[in-house]
Amino acid sequence: MAGLAASGSNPDVELLYDINGLAKDAPRWFDRVMEYVGEYGLLIGLVLLVVWCWWSVRRRGEDDAASSVAGLVWAPLAAALAVLVNVPIRGFVERPRPFNDHQGLQVLVAGKSDYSFVSDHATIAMALGVGLFVANRKFGLIGIGLALLEGFCRVYMGVHYPTDVIGGFALGTAVALLLSPPATALLTPVMSAIERSSRGGWLIRARGRSGAGEQDALIPGARKESAEAGAEERDLAA
Incomplete structure (x- = not known):
């Protein structure tokens, strides 16, 4: 399956050069910002968004606070599960990083030696965004927007093909969305038990x-x- 990244003119490679070409024309300080944002910043922002949503839910003290918090707990669990699912996918496809097969790319992050398809960053970001959307529409839309920006950054940085990102989006969405009903069904009783406890009740509903x-x-x-x-x-x- 390594031939998936075969050289030659195709829309995937052309879009890679178009987006990554923006990095060549941008000032060095901007590339440094994009490097940090694409590698760490957006994922940290998504985690903080989940925490913010949890804080908002528990402060409102809704009757279904336990089920709402269960949905929020599922978001990071979905991201972790999606990354595990990606391990055999990467090993099966064995697609090299784009800078290994194509010359002239502006690579902002050095030392990437693993396979390219699918993007872990895009998978995690979209799983968090979609999982958050299932729990809370307003916060979820923001999360999905950040996930889309994460995908753009990975191509901009020269470490992924656009199809690597699209594959990550699809994987993260599938895991977070399709497994959400059974996951929340299992997590809601746990959150309800925590809510009734004297020590952990504040995690579900503000005192x-x-x-x-x-x-x-x-x-x-x-x-x-x-x-x-x-x-x-x-x-x-x-």
């Missing part, structure tokens, strides 16, 4: 949120009792 709701529910009754007591006092005074 005081349910208590505040109960107090709000009791306020009308308290007002009614106060009004009745005031009426009785007026009757006695009369």
Whole structure:
């Protein structure tokens, strides 16, 4: 399957040169920024986005907080599982990195000696983005946007073909989306048990949120009792 990266004119290689050519024309400082963003920054940003969504869910104290948190827990688990699935895929396809078969590329990250198809970075990013989208649409759209940017950066850096990135997107989406129902079905009871525990309940719901709701529910009754007591006092005074 190494012939997948065979040299010669094809849309995949042409798009590789077009996108990577932007790195040649860009100033050195911009390439350094893209190198960091594409290698580490966007993945860190996606993880922080998941944490932000978790914080938002637990602060709201919704009735289905356990199932929402279960969906968020699935996002990083899906990314890890997708990377494991990619291990045999890479070994079967055995596609060399583009800079090994094509001259004149601006390679921003040196030392990449493993196979190219499919991109681990694109797989992880899209699995996180799609997993987050299943749990929360608003945060998920942002996550998918960051994943798309991650794929662009991998080609820009000269370490992946566009089809490596597309393959990673497909793999990450398939794992996160198709396995989401059974995964959340298994994780939700676990999150519910944690919510009921005295030590881990804060991981699912912020302390005081349910208590505040109960107090709000009791306020009308308290007002009614106060009004009745005031009426009785007026009757006695009369």
